Amino acid sequence: MSNLELSQTKQTRFHLSLDMHPLEMLYLILENIGLTILTLGLYYPWAYAKKSRYLWNCIRLNGSAFSYHGTGYELFVGYLKVFIFYICFSLVVQATTHFISPQAAIIPTVAVILLFIFYLLPAIIKGAITFRLRRSSWLSNHFDFKVANSNWFWTWAKGIVLMPLTLYLYYPAFEFHFTRLTINGLRYKNEQLYFQASLRDFYRMFFKNILFTLLTCGLYLPWATVNKQQFIWAHTSLREIKFNYTMTGYQSLKIHLLYLFALPISLGLAYPWVLKYGLENKLKAIHLNGEIDLFAIAQENSSTTTNGASSEKSTTPSIFEAASRLSDTN
Template identity: 25%
Template sequence: MSKRRHPFYFNFSSGDYYLLVIKNFFLITFTLGFYIPWAIVSEKKYVNSSINLAGNNFAYHGTGKELFLGFLKIFVLFVSVSFYFSFLSLNGLDSLLAISVLVFYALMILSVPYVIHNSWKYDMAKTSYMGKRFFYDSDFQAFLIEFTKEGVLLLCTFFIYFPWYITNLTRHLCDNTRIGNIDIRFEGKGGQLFGIMLKGILLTIVTFGIYLFQHRANIIKFFHENIKLYQDGEEIEVKSRIGGGDIFINVVTFALITLLTFGLGLPYAILKSKQLFIETLSIEGEIDFESFEQSPSYDDQYVNNLGMSLDEGIDAAF
């Protein structure tokens, strides 16, 4: 018996999105960048509210104020460090300066697990479907242990372990996430991803890059289709219909729209790209949307916004 299919839809209005982009551009310019946190949040709210599943839209509940507090902490941190480095340099303390710079960059690298953990926790707590919030139920210590163990193996194998590294971290994040009475699990294996990556590299070389689009599609399908949802013991599968041809057409279309409009069509090109990746997704199985229960929320906790802000700040910079 075939499973019931519930496709995702991305219902957007290019006019509304253009107005949002224009508003964000001018406010960021006039406020000398201080509006960036609110711009990021408004973008997330628009995208989430455009994603529809079974007649219901997703929603994002983060606020610019929360993100701004995180950005403010980062700003104060970097200004303080800059003054400290300048003080050492002006007083000829070159040896101490060199050590301080190394320590600073080491701490930046060590902050990566904190950024990943807290940004995921924040985003899950601020994302809802049918009024029910997602919930990431893992403490930082557990994630840090997993991240450190996987990182050591990655370095010891000269990055050959990367497929296992990324799948195991993805598993930790997914397996500790739920929405209401639906548990999320990631069942992908590092060996599977290694095979996909090895095949992709070899065929991309042999085909002079042509296979790269199909390789990208295979990677996307691996991560999407290895996500399983469980409600009252019933398995619900995630399916992806994306193919290499879809990605090739998307890349060409994105480039043409952007170039032929001298950049003015970029917002529309971005939306069409998001539409492709969202509307090739579906969930299959018997799911009771009406029996969702409310997950715990982190609305009253701002401690997590620093990690989320670091993550968003990096995204905004690049």
């Protein structure tokens, strides 16, 4: 690490930036599409891993790039496990219907649906977050995600049960508790992020957004989205670092309109430029303020943590990442 990088890392203000070249991204996308078509879709996991590596390497914190270490093989194995699970489920339902009765097929179907809602879905979400963080790094140190399974599954199950019973008035509380659990589980080295906000303030922000969105027939939605993001960032901290999010509703609206109109008009070819514009504005809107030596944090006990991260990350089931990609729209 050079003296220049060291002095930059010891600043009391930190900035995120994007060093992305749309033409390179376009070439990468076209190459991925071509190889995916030629291999009848089998190349898709490798295409996703390649795209993720490129995007992460374009993001800078005080000039130092992030890195993504996930491989296409890991994702391929994950997709394969999801496919096998789906085949097994279909065979059980069909066998029950054929050899017993159509009515009897309801029992395994309901059982699998409940298993998916109360166990597999939260496990997939937690596993996907863990997978992505452990395969992401900054200054050669991997991120991590540590949340007790009991807290994770209890928060999820309680929300799933209480939301319909309260006519979804519990939804803001569910989102609040899940957001706090997720942010508090984020790690970089031995440092932990904290989300400190009151449920009352979250409810106030949530219903204000709902009210204005309804009164404006949905036109307020970009501002509502930004308001929630600003609330979450403003109540998140990392040791002495406080976060601030300065994106405006108007900027958010412009990004959404670009995706809505520029992509269809250009037949998708404008995607790298639209993606860069959106990411650049979002990264510039994130401000980290506080006195902390990030370089020292990155260097302390480096060998121990790196070895630990390497051994830990190898045990993370890639099925979670693959399953999460089924609903990923990016």
